Every structure is written in C-alpha cells, then in structure tokens.
Amino acid sequence: MENNNNKLLQALRNSGADKIFEAFKWLQAHRSECRKDVYGPVLLEVNVQNRVHAAYLESHVPNYIWKSFITQDPADRDFLVRNLKAFDIPILNFVEQRGRNKEPFQISREMRELGIYSRLDQVFDAPDAVKEVLITQANLENSYIGSRESDEKADDVNKLGIMDIWTPESHYRWNKSRYDGHISGIVEPVHPSRLFMCSLDVSDVENLRSKKIELEHTIAELEESQKMLQTEQRQLEDEAAKLQREREIIHNKNNSEKKKRREMENRVDQRRRKLESLSQEDDVISVTKKLIDQAAKLNEQRFKLAIKQKNLLVEAIAFKWSFAEKHMLSIELDTKIREMEGDLKQHEKVALQAATHLENCKRKTEQCKQQLSAAKRHAESIAIITEDLTKEFLEMPGTIEELEAAIQDNISEANSILFVNQNILQEYENRQRKIDDMASKVEADDKELQRCLSEITNLKGSWLPTLCNLVVKINETFSRNFQEMAVAGEVSLDEHEMDFDKYGVLKSEIQGSRTIAGAECSSPVWRRTVSFNYPLSCFSPRSDQLPIPCG
DSSP, rough: HHHHHHHHHHHHTTOOOHHHHHHHHHHHHGGGSSOOOBBBOOOHOOEOOOOOHHHHHHSSOOHHHTTTESSSSHEEEHHHHHHHGGGGEEEEEEOOTTTTTOOOOOOHHHHHHEEEEEGGGGGGOOOOHHHHHHHHHHGGGGEEOOOOHHHTTTHHHHGGGOOOOEEEEEEEEEOOOTTTTOOOEEEEOOOOOOSSHHHHHHHHHHHHHHHHHHHHHHHHHHHHHHHHHHHHHHHHHHHHHHHHHHHHHHHHHHHHHHHHHHHHHHHHHHHHHHHHHHHTTTTTHHHHHHHHHHHHHHHHHHHHHHHHHHHHHHHHHHHHHHHHHHHHHHHHHHHHHHHHHHHHHHHHHHHHHHHHHHHHHHHHHHHHHHHHHHHEEEEEEESSOHHHHHHHHHHOSSHHHHHHHHHHHHHHHHHHHHSSTTHHHHHHHHHHHHHHHHHHHHHHHHHHHHHHHHHHHHHHHHHHHHHHHHHHHHHHHHHEEEEEEOOOOEEEEOTTTTGGGGGGEEEEHHHHTTTEEEOOOOOHHHHHHHHHHHHHHHTTTTOSOOOOOOO
C-alpha cells in the first residue's frame, strides 16, 4: 500500500504538484489535530479497476481536484489552508447537502441499443465525501460510458438527452445555447491515463499474485490427487502382479496334471498292448516256459553283473589306496619343498650379507690402497728409494705377519742390550728434548727477527728517499756557493746499512788539488766558511725542508 501511494504521489509531482510529498507527510503528522476525517490527495482515495474507465475519469475531472485535500469541517479547512499554503495545495471543504436529489442510475433499452452501459460515477470506489465532491465538481452523474457501437451511433446519442459520453476512441460533448437553444457538439480524442497507471499496475500485480496463489493451491491439490492416484495405481499393480503369480501357479499346476495324465495314459496303453500280446499267444505253457527262460537269463546276467561289480569295487579300493599313498607322498614332498624354500631364503640372506661384506671389503681395500699410495708418496718425498734401500726392502719379509714378528724381534733385541751406565739413555733423551726446544726457540727468534727487519725496511723506505732528495738539493746549493768562491765542494749522505746511529751528512771541500773533508779542515777560517755555508745551503730558497745537522 505504501508503495502504491508513493507511486501515485510521484505521478502528481510529475503533473505539477512539486510539494505534494511534503504536504502529504505534514497531513499524516498532524491528522490527529483535525476535528473530522481529512482525505487527500483525492487521487489516493479513488480506486478504479478498469484502465479504460480510469482514462475517462482522469480526463473528465479537473486536474486540481486530484491533488486537493478534502475536509468535512470549516475549522479543519482553515487549519489546512494556513499550514499548507506554502505547498500550493488546494483545500476543498465538503458540506453534506441533505436536500440534494441524486440522479438515479438507470440504463434504458434505447441506451443499450446505442451501446451505453454505465456512467462515470459508477466506475470507481471512494469515501462518500470524496465521491460527492467528484460528482458535484465534475458533474459525473451526467457523463455516460459507451462502447464502439456508441461511437458509430454518436448522432443518435444526443437525441436521448445525453450531453456527455465517453467511448473507447472519442469523448463527445454537446452544449446548448442559452439564447436560441442551438446545440453544438465537440469531439475529443481519449488520452491514456497517466495518474492512475501506477495504481492500476499495482492492482494488476495484486490480481496476478492472487491468481498465482490460487493456481499454486490448485496445483498442490492436483499433485495430492495425483499422489493418491499413483498410490491406487501401485496397489492395483500389486494386485495384478499377485493375480498374475496365482495364474502362473494354476497354469503350472494344470500342466503338471496334464503331464501326469499323459503318463498314466501311456502306462495304460503299455499294459493294454502287453495284455493284447499275451492274449495272442497260442499256449500259456509255452509262454510260461519263455518267461522262465527269460528269468534264468536275467538271473545269469544279474550274477555276472554282481561279479563285475565286485571286481570294480576291488579295483576302486586299490585305486583309493594308491591315491592315499600318492597323497601322503605329495604331502611329504610339499613339506620338503617348504623346508627347501626356507633354506633357500636363508642362503639368499647369507649371500646378500656376503655380497654386502664383499662390497665393504672392496671399499676398505680401495681406502687401504689410497692410504698406501699416500704413504708411499710421503715416504718417497722424505727419502728417495735407492738401490740399497730396494735391496733391503727385498730382504724384508713379504707378509704383514712376518714384518710384525721381525719388529718384535728387533724390539726384544734392543731391550736385551745391557748398558754400563743406566742413565746414558735418559741423559741422551733429555739433551735431545733440550736441543729440540732450543731449535724451536731459535726458529721463533728468527721469525721475529725477520719480522722486525721487514718493519725496519718498511720504515726506512718511508724516510730514506726523502732524506736522499734533501741531501741532493743541499749538495747542489752547497756546490754552487763554493763555486762562487772558486772552490769545489759537495755534501753527501753517509749510510751504514742497519747501524742508524752512524748515519750523517758528510761535507767535503776541494781547494786547488787538495781535498778537505769534514774534521780534517785544519784551518779555522775554512771551518768557519764551511760551517757558515752549510746552514746557508740548508735555508736556501730552493730547499723546502728543515736543516739537517752535520755529522
């Protein structure tokens, strides 16, 4: 229902009532403040079942009425007018007119002949107040509904005094002039309903749902009846099967009776033929003799068969005895076979263990060969095998046992040697240990010495080249200064390998053909000159190092 109302309100909004939702909500919220029932919008209060009638009614009633609210009390009307003025919604007040004469609904024979079958005030349901407002405001009591036949006979409709009629295709209206009584007609096409379409769709859906529910109930009933019929059918089939089985039993019994009857008939025929044959014999005595002879022959045959049966029994017993012997022999053979299979499995296990042991021995042999090769290479690296050693090796025993015996003999022979002084061997061993300790210590000292020498060499390499360069520069300046005095002189570095205390700068001057070196300068003047020239050479602009003291 709420969904239907929302659709109708949306249709009103689409038709121009923009605030119809707000007005409807306000009325729902303040309905309790009204004195009497208030209806609206009118579209929500009207229910039309037929789509065609809905189109007629929607086109006939003015549009403002569909969005109007209807009150039944003047105070309620004033209350709604004050509060719904902002929503632009018309308010209609219904006052019951007790003296109004309603036009009775009656379809005459002439109307039926023209296809007229109803009137607009009869095709919808609404509350009394709403219906009265629609009838009075839209003059629904004078608007009739016709069929296609009415459309074809529209000229005759006005003759019945009908001034307004709706047909499936057209809307006919006639107006009478107030002055001369002239009647003019207007024909308009019928437009489909826009406002009631949503409501009609919902009603159709509801009808379809109700039909669906009815059909589902009908289907359920049919299914139940079908189940009952299926149950009855199964019962009838079971009864038919029982009757069929009984029929088969009776048929089989009948066949067996017929078979017995035929057998009896055959026996009777045999006896009858036998009697006939006996009756045909000439003499009873001869017949008796023949029977006696036949009996004797039969007894003889019986005796022979008994003897044959006895022989067969003896032979069967012999076969049975031999079978028992062979069976016992087969049992013994089976026992021996199982024992042999057990022995075979044990032998297989032993063979598998032996194979595993063989593989282990092969691996150990390979390892021993590798160790022997390594020992041989190690021995060859320590001592080269000469011809004398080869001869001695050839003289040694060839097996490990003989070698071990020889080693034991040598040990026992060594142990049997008698020393005059028992402390000689102990002293020898002590000295040998001391020698080994001292050798290891000397080796460690040599390593430490080599390390220190390498460090000294590294340190020497860091300062000696620089010192040599400085001495060369000082020598150049020193020589140039002495050349200016017409004297040759030089400065050199006095190196003493690892004796760094004796390192120094050696000055030498050459005067004429005599060489004066260092402390050999006997002249004080030359000594002062040299001593002055050396610091001057050290502080020369070409020298960027500090002065080096003279040795």
